[in-house]
Amino acid sequence: SQTIHQWPATLVQPVGSPLSLECTVEGTSNPNLYWYRQAAGRGLQLLFYSVGIGQISSEVPQNLSASRPQDRQFILSSKKLLLSDSGFYLCAWSEAVNTEAFFGQGTRLTVV
């Protein structure tokens, strides 16, 4: 069966520090991968999605970047965190754009 792993679960980072959040999927090949952010009191916002290795689409210009070094690995990064980067980050996968999506447990990031 397919599983998705996302870590860490919580993270407190100072302003200006780098960020790396990792997401891996098991039990499937060539999944579509997604990074979302959920700011406090707001809905989910799609940040990046990838349909294959090295293929990244950015939906919202910001202080973050994403990479897909392997088929089932999706990484969200920042060189210098801002206070406004605080939020709940979720990784998800699906077989295709309009198929069911499966979410990781999320990372709660607090930038201080």
Next chain:
Amino acid sequence: KNEVEQSPQNLTAQEGEFITINCSYSVGISALHWLQQHPGGGIVSLFMLSSGKKKHGRLIATINIQEKHSSLHITASHPRDSAVYICAVSQFYFGTGTSLTVIP
């Protein structure tokens, strides 16, 4: 205006009540998703539908493509149904969620 609008934002119900959450969208659609988010933040997919109606246990989801509207119904609500319910168009556009609290 958001591409996906949900109502109500907050909902409190007594155990056993019939609950309806509404979702209207303005973008083109291939599939609409209903998601459930528990207090810890984890999200579970409840339904994916592109036409008609789907039922799973006490949950029913309907969609009217012409009117660009979907509803999520919960019959005989239970305190364990307390969660945030999110409507999404494909994987790209999300409503802000409906926070449901079911009181015993």
